[in-house]
Amino acid sequence: MSDFIAPLEDMRFVLRELAGLEVVTQLPGYEEASPELVDAILEEAGKFASGVLAPLNASGDREGCRLENQQVTTPKGFAEAYRQFVAGGWNALKADPEYGGQGLPILVDTPAQELFHGANMSFALCSMLTQSAVEALSLRGSEAQQAAYLPRLVSGEWTGTMNLTEPQAGSDLAQVRTRAKPEGEHYRLTGQKIFITYGEHDWTENIVHLVLARTPDAPEGVKGISLFVVPKYLVTETGELGDRNSVYCTALEEKLGIHGSPTAVMGYEEAVGYLVGEENRGLEYMFIMMNLARFAVGLEGLGIAERAYQQAADFARQRIQGKDLDERRGPNVAIIRHPDVRRMLMSMRAQVEAMRAVAYVVAAAMDTATRHAEEAQRQRSQAFVDLMIPVVKGWNTESAIEIASTGIQVHGGMGFIEETGAAQHLRDARITSIYEGTTGIQANDLIGRKIARDNGRAVAELIQSVREVENELAEAGSEADMEAIRARLSPAVDALAGTVDWLKETYNADPKAAAAGSVPLLKLMGLVTGGWQMARAALAARRRLDAGEGDAAFYNAKIATARFFADHFLTQVPGLALSVTQGAAGALALEDEQF
Numbered sequence: 215m216s217d218f219i220a221p222l223e224d225m226r227f228v229l230r231e232l233a234g235l236e237v238v239t240q241l242p243g244y245e246e247a248s249p250e251l252v253d254a255i256l257e258e259a260g261k262f263a264s265g266v267l268a269p270l271n272a273s274g275d276r277e278g279c280r281l282e283n284q285q286v287t288t289p290k291g292f293a294e295a296y297r298q299f300v301a302g303g304w305n306a307l308k309a310d311p312e313y314g315g316q317g318l319p320i321l322v323d324t325p326a327q328e329l330f331h332g333a334n335m336s337f338a339l340c341s342m343l344t345q346s347a348v349e350a351l352s353l354r355g356s357e358a359q360q361a362a363y364l365p366r367l368v369s370g371e372w373t374g375t376m377n378l379t380e381p382q383a384g385s386d387l388a389q390v391r392t393r394a395k396p397e398g399e400h401y402r403l404t405g406q407k408i409f410i411t412y413g414e415h416d417w418t419e420n421i422v423h424l425v426l427a428r429t430p431d432a433p434e435g436v437k438g439i440s441l442f443v444v445p446k447y448l449v450t451e452t453g454e455l456g457d458r459n460s461v462y463c464t465a466l467e468e469k470l471g472i473h474g475s476p477t478a479v480m481g482y483e484e485a486v487g488y489l490v491g492e493e494n495r496g497l498e499y500m501f502i503m504m505n506l507a508r509f510a511v512g513l514e515g516l517g518i519a520e521r522a523y524q525q526a527a528d529f530a531r532q533r534i535q536g537k538d539l540d541e542r543r544g545p546n547v548a549i550i551r552h553p554d555v556r557r558m559l560m561s562m563r564a565q566v567e568a569m570r571a572v573a574y575v576v577a578a579a580m581d582t583a584t585r586h587a588e589e590a591q592r593q594r595s596q597a598f599v600d601l602m603i604p605v606v607k608g609w610n611t612e613s614a615i616e617i618a619s620t621g622i623q624v625h626g627g628m629g630f631i632e633e634t635g636a637a638q639h640l641r642d643a644r645i646t647s648i649y650e651g652t653t654g655i656q657a658n659d660l661i662g663r664k665i666a667r668d669n670g671r672a673v674a675e676l677i678q679s680v681r682e683v684e685n686e687l688a689e690a691g692s693e694a695d696m697e698a699i700r701a702r703l704s705p706a707v708d709a710l711a712g713t714v715d716w717l718k719e720t721y722n723a724d725p726k727a728a729a730a731g732s733v734p735l736l737k738l739m740g741l742v743t744g745g746w747q748m749a750r751a752a753l754a755a756r757r758r759l760d761a762g763e764g765d766a767a768f769y770n771a772k773i774a775t776a777r778f779f780a781d782h783f784l785t786q787v788p789g790l791a792l793s794v795t796q797g798a799a800g801a802l803a804l805e806d807e808q809f
Contacts, residue, residue: 216528218268218333218521220260225325231754232747233574238321241585247318259326262302263333266295271334274474275638281466286414286476292337296417300370305341309348313364324577332517335642336474340373340412342510346503347374347424354491354499362449363422373418376503377407377425385655387497388435392427394442394487403427403444403482413478414463420455421446426496441496442487461485471641505603507650512606515614515646516569522621522639523562529625530555558624562617564779568744569610576602597672601664608656609740611646618643657732666721670714680707680746686753695777699749702780706787710742716795730801731794738790745784752776
């Protein structure tokens with residue numbers, strides 16, 4: 215397996231040219247996040263990712279986790295790496311300083327998270343869930359709960375989990391059966407949860423579980439779900455660890471990938487739990503965690519895709535096989551000289567750069583939505599974030615699977631051999647499109663809650679922003695690359711606009727037809743927003759070249775990659791639009807027994 219190299223140059227470009235880092239760091243409360251500080255954070259995150267986490271990725275995959283006497287042992291080196299992770303303050307980058315956090319923008323935390331997931335996704339999953347628990351308790355926990363748990367979760371002294379799924383429920387949380395019986399100032403929880411990432415491990419003394427359960431008088435369905443905090447060890451009034459709570463890991467799942475991450479079956483036997491917020495509002499609260507987690511899963515996809523691309527490019531430079539087409543009688547050459555291999559590498563590279571740009575722009579909007587001085591701007595930014603979360607999660611992860619698969623193809627037969635490490639990227643990436651809601655769930659959220667519910671207002675603003683870039687391309691002169699990018703972007707945004715119009719007319723009148731086209735629409739949205747950002751990147755690179763600034767080779771590569779994305783991915787959009795608007799008849803044609 216090749217070394218992981220932090221793509222800091224591209225990260226800096228996206229932060230400054232596309233995501234508006236300078237604007238974000240001027241928001242109230244973010245003024246101390248100077249360009250020098252952000253550069254230092256990126257450098258150190260890159261060193262930690264490549265020097266500490268990446269070397270444990272393959273060994274952790276081979277070794278996996280072990281369960282003995284209800285105790286989990288993680289792969290060799292993971293616990294020590296976590297101690298270094300916590301000592302470096304990486305768990306606390308964006309957390310509230312009131313609880314020991316550094317209070318940095320989400321936009322600054324985002325590239326760090328990408329690096330950690332790219333270096334070792336199995337490792338990084340734990341802190342991702344801890345941050346989600348911090349967010350939920352920060353917004354909905356009582357003062358006592360916040361005082362008891364947040365400082366230690368923020369520091370990383372303790373970790374957090376999300377306990378949603380049960381064997382009979384899957385993604386249908388209306389079927390949750392775990393019971394919570396009131397007993398004085400707390401509740402007693404009984405039930406079983408599955409697929410609990412880092413539900414048990416050997417990194418920290420305490421694990422704080424956030425658990426969905428039903429109280430005795432709760433109504434049926436999702437309206438009867440409450441949220442509880444259930445610590446592995448109870449916490450005394452003085453903040454010390456008390457008795458062991460009756461929540462245990464009863465099994466570890468055998469999985470396709472992420473072998474270094476323990477995925478636990480958790481049993482609750484009259485476990486002590488504390489209600490978060492009000493009864494029967496648990497699903498609402500859990501979505502606080504879930505939206506943050508969905509964005510983070512999109513970063514998982516981005517990180518793995520970057521690493522798969524790096525490994526494929528490194529292999530292609532070293533693998534000698536076949537003749538150069540221009541010199542058929544010459545010596546054999548590295549396969550990177552072959553046109554189809556170059557096409558595959560460019561497809562990986564272009565998608566990674568588009569995914570990164572979209573994710574970072576959404577991260578900046580998250581900061582604006584919470585910190586901007588004007589209410590109207592906060593609302594616009596939040597509407598954009600809400601619209602784009604399912605795209606970042608769904609499109610990034612589906613693209614990551616494709617990119618990791620292409621990486622195996624670049625390796626040829628060696629890619630199918632575990633020794634090279636290319637297969638691990640595909641195995642690890644495969645869960646990302648399922649985590650925190652499958653792609654179908656993201657797509658239904660996109661068409662229903664994010665487009666149809668507001669009659670397309672948020673997506674109309676997005677379309678307007680894309681058209682503004684389209685106009686900038688038209689004003690860029692007669693340069694061939696800019697003309698080509700505009701020629702591909704224009705029909706793509708037209709197709710998006712037409713598809714949204716169809717959805718608004720169809721969603722209520724024929725919901726099955728709308729649902730049948732939801733995943734193609736999500737991909738269409740990803741490609742258009744990716745193309746939008748790649749066009750912006752090309753324009754920014756052209757401005758730098760015209761001004762004679764920076765590395766000309768880097769900026770020329772930016773333009774070439776944007777051109778490739780336009781030629782190979784934006785051209786798919788009109789066909790996807792037909793799949794959305796015309797594809798339901800075929801999708802719904804067969805009877806159940808015909809499958």
